[in-house]
Amino acid sequence: MVVKDFFPHEEFREQQEYVLDKIQEGLDRGKINFIIQAPTGSGKTALSIAIARYFKSAYICTNQKSLQKQYIEDYPQYANEVTGRGNWTCKALQEMGEKKEDGSGYPCSEGLCKLSVDEEEDEESENKKHKMIEKFEVIPECDRKPVKCDLGYEEQGKDNQSSHFAGFSSSRGSLCWKTKGHEKCEYYVQKMKGLNSPITIFNYNYFLIESNYVGDFGEREVLIADEGHNIEFQIANFIKFTFSNRNLNFLPGSNFPDLGDIELTMKEKLEVYAFWLENIKKTIPEEIAKEVINLEKLNYPEKELHRIVKIIRNKVDSRIEDLIDVLKERIKEKRSNEDNISSLVARSQKDRSEKPKYEARLRVERLNKLVNLHGKIARFLLEYWKNPSKWIMEIKEKGKEKDKEIESVNFKPIFINEYAESKFFRFGKIRVILSATILDCSYFAGNMGLNPEDTVFIPIPPTFPPENHGVYHLSIGKLNFENLVLNNDRILWGNLVVAVDVILSMFPKYKGIIHTSNSDISKYLKSYCKEGHSRLLTHNQQNRLEVLNHHLESPEPTVLCTPSMTEGVDLADDSSRFQILIKVPFPDISDLYISTRKDKDKFFYKYKTAISVCQSIGRSIRSEEDWAYTFTLDSRFPKYISDHRSLINESVSFYEKRILDFPSEKSIQKLKKEIFRNLPF
Ligand code: SF4
The missing domain is CATH 3.40.50.300 (P-loop containing nucleotide triphosphate hydrolases)
Structure with a gap:
């Protein structure tokens, strides 16, 4: 076969x-x-x-x-x-009657089995978890999830119940259901199906x-x-590491290095931060050992404590038990082990009998954070030291002038070629x-x-007929950051509105899309175009999908006015008969990653731009019979296209006798005539 x-x-x-x-x-x-x-x-x-x-x-x-x-x-x-877990509702919390403020159930990503606070958590979700943890005396085990099973593939397959074994791809032993009949966690049910599916x-x-x-x-x-052109972005995002002040401040002496006004190269800065993280990593086992001793003192269940120590031994330091013994001696001599948590417990309103349980919960949480932080630093350093010159770091600050402080530090690889195989x-x-x-x-x-x-x-050569996809250029000026933002060129902004008005008036009964490159342009067009309020649909990050669905379902000739639908949106047939590309979609060089990559890899910038052009113009032509008109407005477009024609989709007919000056009345009439002649009204 x-x-x-x-x-x-x-x-x-x-x-x-x-x-x-x-x-x-x-x-x-x-x-x-x-x-x-x-x-x-x-x-x-x-x-x-x-x-x-x-x-x-x-x-x-x-x-x-x-x-x-x-x-x-x-x-x-x-x-x-x-x-992922976020798509499913936690049945365990639902059964307990726990609901979110809006009445909906908690997703499995915030389910009962995910209640331990981990170091990656943002402040909002950490607080939410705290509130939930407060409600439970002891966090109950959920028996709706499968457990790791030591039985081999064949053994498990004997009873012929495929949901009992992960036959196609298990790297760490199989999963199997602990209890039958009981209502199973939907997240795990679909995951088990996925494990058992070829x-x-x-x-x-x-x-x-x-x-x-x-x-x-x-x-x-x-x-x-x-959609493999996205692999690079996905892997780079997966490998990036963020260390925030909030995530570190539970560890004594973990303040970000203060470089003051010292001018350092990227390589030097990275080195300072890498050594700083090496030092933090070294202090973590001792902090962990202290918490284990504290839990012992609080009479934390012995079996559970053994389990925790075993995890620490495997994940953090194989000599953790020795460290605990050494510390016990040291603490005996000092006779005190006061810290933030004990003072927090002392100040809490809880009555005497509840305080030890409350303290134990806080200490287990801190242990969790310490173990996770240790793992994260170790993972980062392992990747970073392989190739220090191929990373960048960005420092995010908050506050003004004198009160400025570092909020977080972000490390990202410039190239992913060395990680793509292993990840x-x-x-x-x-x-x-x-x-x-x-x-x-x-x-x-x-x-x-x-x-x-x-x-x-x-x-595979493209098969769409080029005559179904003509591109017109209406040159209204150089629509770059300098002219639009720094100089705030009112004439240019005015021409932009006139151009969009003219194009909208040519397609009164048709839907379309305007690729605006940024949300300021979207808002401007919505406010100043004649049909801005009646036809243009703008959106934010939260309601993007909702607005897209409204466009697809509405019988009105709506027009998406958006900076973020250049990919992943299918506007077939009548859902878009015209599209406008406002600016040449050059990547944003104010982004440190883009500018560094551009310096190290000249072709990257051109290549990225070509991908954005191809993706944007591909939104409205989805089959051989589909047709749409595309308009470009930035005066840099014709040169960009002629310089990079070999990279850009051959089935798009660019600018054949269609480069028009704008906004002269003559050119508008010429354009209208041509469009009306071809449009199947
Ligand atoms: S396994 Fe249980 S606790 Fe975890 S998400 Fe599923 S139903 Fe909720």
């Missing part, structure tokens, strides 16, 4: 058969990485399913919920998806956390990365990456750390 025998439909599109043949050829030659440049409409989902079925044990990662859904809706017989669908973020930290999902035969690709023996915007294969493979010798690049 060959890969194409597993295609999930009776017939192939021509390009699909071509791709599957190329993959087969590559496999026969011992290749392990396949990069498929698959334009919109090339049937990527069916290709992924064919490859996954051939290998019988596969992960498929996407970065969009809609794409995840598409896999499950189109191929429910082959694949199961697994989603094809499991994830989003990147959750997959990276689950596979690297939780460890229930181990290596499979194939790892398929859909992501190792979960598939064969790796298949699909995307419409892998615009330069060897550049992409280099960024991913993929060996060219092991890699096959399979480009």
Whole structure:
């Protein structure tokens, strides 16, 4: 049997058969990485399913919920998806009658089994957890979740109940249900299904956390990365480390290094902070030992204390018991072990009998934070020392002038090529990456750390007719930061409104999208365009999805006016017949990562911009029959396009006799004439 025998439909599109043949050829030659440049409409989902079925044990990662859904809706017989805890309601808390302020149930990410406060927590969720912890005398164990099981695969498979074993990918022993019949945790039910499914669908973020930290999902035969141009961003985000003042201040002497006005290079600054973290890491075992001694004094249950010490021995320091003995001697001599927690307990309003329990809870919480912080520092230092010159750090401050203090420090790798294998690709023996915007294969493979010798690049030529996607340019001026923000050029802002008004007036009955690049432009257009309030839909981070759904469902000719829908939004057919790209979407060089990367890798900036252009203009043309008009307004567009034409989608017809001066009356009339002639009203 060959890969194409597993295609999930009776017939192939021509390009699909071509791709599957190329993959087969590559496999026969011992290749392990396949990069498929698959334009919109090339049937990527069916290709992924064919490859996954051939290998019988596969992960498929996407970065969009809609794409995840598409896999499950189109191929429910082959694949199961697994989603993070935030998508499920905690049944244990629900049964206890615990509800959020708005009346909804708590998600599993804030479930009973997640009540211990960890060092990563933000202040708001830490406070929420504190309130919840206060309610319980002892936090009850939840029996709705499965437990790690020592039985081997075959042993567990004997009773033929597939939900009892994780047959396809368990790296740390299997999970099995402790109790039958009792209502099971929905989060774990779907996770168990995912473990037992030969094809499991994830989003990147959750997959990276689950596979690297939780460890229930181990290596499979194939790892398929859909929308693969996002892998770099996802891995960089996963590897970044943030240490905040609030997370550290429970540790004595952990203040951020005060560099005053000393001018240091990035490399020097990083070194200072790395040594500072090394020192903090060294102090943590002693703090942990102190808390264990405190818990002993509070008569904390012996069995539980043993369990905690065992975890510390494995995770922090194998000599923790010796350290505890040494400290006990030292404390005897000093005869005092007062700290913040004891004074907090002394000041609390609780009556005498409750105070020891309250103190024990606070101390267990602190232990948790110490263990997590130790692990996080160790992980960061391990990655950092491998290649110190390839990291950047950003310091976030709060307060004004004299009262300024460091709020947090953020460490991020500039390149992920050295991490991609260990954090992501190792979960598939064969790796298949699909995307419409892998615009330069060897550049992409280099960024991913993929060996060219092991890699096959399979480009699929675009099939959409260029005449369905014409791009017009209305040059209204250079729409850069300097002109729009620093000089606040009123004429330019005025021209922008006139241009958008003209385009809106050409499509009175059609929906469309305006890619604004930033929310200030969105707000300005909403306020000053003639149809701003009646047709333009703006949004914020919270209501983005709601506004998008309103646009898709409304019978009115609404127009999305947005800086953040350049990707992952499907505006097929009548949901968008025209689109406006206001600015050339150059990445923001005020971002330290972007500017450092640009300095070290000249091609990066051009490449990133080209991806944004391709993604933006691809929102409104989703099939061979689909059509839409695109307008660009920034005077830098024509040069950018002609300089980078080789990177940008061939099925888009750019500026053929369509570069117009603006806003002269003559040019507006010329444009209207051409649009009206072609528009199928
Ligand atoms: S395992 Fe139990 S406590 Fe944890 S989220 Fe599920 S239902 Fe809630």
